[in-house]
Amino acid sequence: MYDFSISTEQPADIFYGDLTSAARALVDGERDAIANMANISALIWQFVPDLNWAGFYRLIGDELVLGPFQGKSACIRIAMGKGVCGTAAATNQVQRVADVNAFPGHIACDSASRSELVVPVCKDGKVIAVLDLDSPLPDRFTAEDESGMTGLIAAIADSLG
Numbered sequence: 475m476y477d478f479s480i481s482t483e484q485p486a487d488i489f490y491g492d493l494t495s496a497a498r499a500l501v502d503g504e505r506d507a508i509a510n511m512a513n514i515s516a517l518i519w520q521f522v523p524d525l526n527w528a529g530f531y532r533l534i535g536d537e538l539v540l541g542p543f544q545g546k547s548a549c550i551r552i553a554m555g556k557g558v559c560g561t562a563a564a565t566n567q568v569q570r571v572a573d574v575n576a577f578p579g580h581i582a583c584d585s586a587s588r589s590e591l592v593v594p595v596c597k598d599g600k601v602i603a604v605l606d607l608d609s610p611l612p613d614r615f616t617a618e619d620e621s622g623m624t625g626l627i628a629a630i631a632d633s634l635g
């Protein structure tokens with residue numbers, strides 16, 4: 475049992491520094507990628523406000539497969555290049571989408587989602603998974619969220635695959 479205390483009432487860079495420290499502590503000494511993804515999705519769900527889904531899709535073969543997450547049941551398989559997640563995985567580029575309804579091919583797992591942030595997870599120079607965050611608020615994710623989540627994932631990526 476971990477009992478982190480991370481305030482959202484502080485500048486984004488400090489918030490993400492604290493969140494990344496907690497993420498590092500959670501994966502420290504643990505090599506099971508599924509267990510680590512489960513704890514990281516729970517950590518994000520607990521401390522990042524205004525999310526309706528937070529979790530991972532793993533790249534298995536030539537498609538993304540649903541991994542550990544928090545939120546409503548979601549679509550299980552996503553082809554590379556499809557939707558926001560498949561685009562992030564295929565291009566190895568963060569996708570920060572202010573309006574999911576304006577994103578060509580967006581896959582609506584939860585009709586409540588309005589904006590989305592997807593961060594590729596890379597190990598040994600290859601995409602092995604994506605972190606997917608959905609929000610019911612339009613334009614929820616800022617540039618600070620993008621850099622903060624990218625830094626968090628980079629810090630723990632070796633423990634996610």
Ligand code: SME
Pocket residue numbers: 527548549552556557558559560579580581582583584587590606608
């Ligand atoms: N919206 C994603 C699909 C995954 S769910 O949001 C959990 C997409 O377009 O790839």
